[in-house]
Amino acid sequence: MRLITWNINSLRLRLPLLARLVEEHAPDIVCLQETKVPDNLFPEDAIRSLGFTHRVYRGMKGYNGVAILSRRPIQPLDHAPDWCGRTDSRHVACAIEADGGPVILHDFYVPAGGDEPDPALNDKYAHKLAFVDETTAWFRNHPPQRSILVGDLNIAPLENDVWSHKQLLGVISHTPPETTRLEAWCANGFVDVMRKTVPASEKLYTWWSYRNRDWKASNRGRRLDHVWMTPDLLPQYRGMQVLRDMRDWASPSDHVGVIADIDI
Template identity: 65%
Template structure:
């Protein structure tokens, strides 16, 4: 019988990689993930701090970034082969998706890292182009994944949608607030149903509160606890048996110069 092959994956909207490089170093040293997926890196590719990241033990990097906004990155201890010819979602060229084959000892894993548009403040496609863009983005991504072979694949990222009732602090009060409106949650569910399993809710039942984001506007985020689950990890059904653990790193919300998102850890034990 083969020994289990563990693998730890972290996804985190870091909200500026260069600003929070010390926090990334802390995360890498304390949690020892094999792979870290970042969103909102906010750094153009020529200025990506590759040397500093490699010094943390992540020799294999794949990233796409721009100045001040968006940006996604895959940091890996294992070799990666970037996926070529990925769509330019909605023709925006705004650095919201990278994909790669990660060459693990257990075999290759297809990994996608997404930063879905936030959608602005008004949940109306007529008056708010940002909201219209968000819905169109999710629809386009969903359609694309229906054509892909969905085996041994993982999707992670800040999807900017809290789909379930207990993914938000108040379902009733947030039904008309961008990130939890029916047009968004219905579309995200359709994307998930293309052929993925919600790895976080595999461990935490849907009737329990689960958050990954707390607004900067809350002076005492812990006391008010008005959170939302905007960050997600999805796996194809063939990987469900390999899931071995999940942690939301809430304490990161109290780190120096914190992001408003906290890291999500998912552990695998490949047979």
């Protein structure tokens, strides 16, 4: 099974890029974040034409939104809480039919957190920390098995997940209150499989700001997009790829896709 996770930054705007992604990399499942489309306007026909006959999504107008698109049969799941009680379309989950029993797939879009890394002064940062605290507690109380968690988690936890650990320690997405929380969340039953493929000693990014005119030359990236798996699936994990070339596509997202291949 080939799975791709991608913050598309507007599904309707970038439908042609999604079609190109599907044509070039033939995923069985695509997990999207920041779809920015309410459920009643979700482009069902266009998605079906790409071969994804099974879909589960949750969206709203103008921002947020998550979707799982699948060629395989899936069963939508709605057993997790409405995180922070906001009903803001940041999580969707399903069960994938597979040999050995279903595999649970979570697709998350964690709040970005704004600009000021002080929860007393910045409600967006306070919300982000509370969101990760709540997800961490939930997975602690519901230990995952045969599970995959992907998405734009908006945190680059390791030193080599950012272009400059020293300069970004005070910048939201790499502050210690965020990184320690994300590592605690992952430790509740998951393994960071991207770092099983690319060692933590090496730089690894999935996002480059629109503010950088030549993103490739400056290469001031961050790894904000993640793929986690439970240990019971690791023997079936076959590797991953960060699709850097997507950042050079016409009218790109500031995120690129991440492929994960797994035998299920």
